[in-house]
Amino acid sequence: MPELALLEQVMDTVRPLLGQGKIADYIPALANVNANKLGIAVTSIDGTTIGAGDYLEPFSIQSISKVFSLTMALCHYTEDEIWSRVGKEPSGQSFNSLVQVELERGLPRNPFINAGALVIADLLQSRLGAPKHRMLEVVRSLCDNTSIRYDNKVAASEYQNSARNAAIAYLMKSFGNFNNDVDTVLQSYFHYCSLRMSCADLSRAMLYLANGGKSFTGEQLVTRVQTRQLNALLATSGLYDGAGEFAYRVGMPGKSGVGGGIIAVIPGDLSVCVWSPELDKNGNSLAGTAALEALSQALGRSIF
Ligand code: GLN
Numbered sequence: 001m002p003e004l005a006l007l008e009q010v011m012d013t014v015r016p017l018l019g020q021g022k023i024a025d026y027i028p029a030l031a032n033v034n035a036n037k038l039g040i041a042v043t044s045i046d047g048t049t050i051g052a053g054d055y056l057e058p059f060s061i062q063s064i065s066k067v068f069s070l071t072m073a074l075c076h077y078t079e080d081e082i083w084s085r086v087g088k089e090p091s092g093q094s095f096n097s098l099v100q101v102e103l104e105r106g107l108p109r110n111p112f113i114n115a116g117a118l119v120i121a122d123l124l125q126s127r128l129g130a131p132k133h134r135m136l137e138v139v140r141s142l143c144d145n146t147s148i149r150y151d152n153k154v155a156a157s158e159y160q161n162s163a164r165n166a167a168i169a170y171l172m173k174s175f176g177n178f179n180n181d182v183d184t185v186l187q188s189y190f191h192y193c194s195l196r197m198s199c200a201d202l203s204r205a206m207l208y209l210a211n212g213g214k215s216f217t218g219e220q221l222v223t224r225v226q227t228r229q230l231n232a233l234l235a236t237s238g239l240y241d242g243a244g245e246f247a248y249r250v251g252m253p254g255k256s257g258v259g260g261g262i263i264a265v266i267p268g269d270l271s272v273c274v275w276s277p278e279l280d281k282n283g284n285s286l287a288g289t290a291a292l293e294a295l296s297q298a299l300g301r302s303i304f
Pocket of ligand 1: 061062063064096114158165190193256257258259283
């Protein structure tokens with residue numbers, strides 16, 4: 001477990017990078033976030049959380065929610081049912097690319113690009129009675145915080161700007177790889193993306209990835225093997241077209257969101273979440289990546 005002073009030092013090291021990235025501006029609700037926010041929280045497998053900067057302030061988790069959806073799918077479907085509908089290969093294109101859908105069977109390359117996450121949301125829609133409600137319950141229990149909410153303004157604004165995601169979903173539907181009503185699934189998907197959580201919440205919620213599938217509150221959410229598989233997918237696809245760069249610099253399985261959050265884990269040790277809204281060219285938090293790089297160097301840890 002790092003000392004609090006180390007986290008503060010990491011924040012000081014990366015603060016000069018603020019101003020060098022670009023806030024996601026495809027919807028006003030995200031464009032209006034204060035660009036100077038910067039936070040980090042670490043939760044160790046003994047359950048202790050420490051944080052620095054704006055680590056208690058909730059932000060829009062966006063694509064970090066794709067980890068929760070895939071985890072829920074693993075709890076309700078067999079491996080074959082999932083992997084016959086979505087691949088496990090890294091991307092090499094932007095997160096919202098249509099090119100990531102293989103044009104023979106309509107299979108998205110992996111579950112963390114939008115196409116793949118939409119298929120996972122479609123799966124959840126088919127088997128869970130009220131998937132939005134269930135997602136909220138799962139996330140609240142994972143971080144032991146009943147005040148976690150959807151940001152309905154963000155979800156509504158995403159829905160008003162949903163042409164690209166709708167196109168991806170309809171493309172997959174045309175191949176028979178999408179079973180439910182597109183609008184219904186888009187609504188669920190945008191709600192998952194609109195979850196508001198702090199770095200402290202997220203570092204706790206992701207602890208199962210560092211702890212062989214056992215959550216912050218002690219529940220065995222997924223098996224040890226499934227946890228390893230999730231971490232492998234995070235390491236290869238969690239940062240879209242920046243996954244290689246992230247592996248090189250940070251050396252931890254991770255997942256980013258366009259709200260500027262990134263979660264990462266050192267299996268057997270800790271989970272960490274950073275937040276800084278300005279993004280690099282791949283849509284990953286610029287100062288957040290630098291903070292994780294500084295942390296892994298200071299701890300002398302990498303999974304490689
Ligand atoms: N809501 C965003 C979208 O679907 C999420 C993208 C992201 O965080 N990378 O486009």
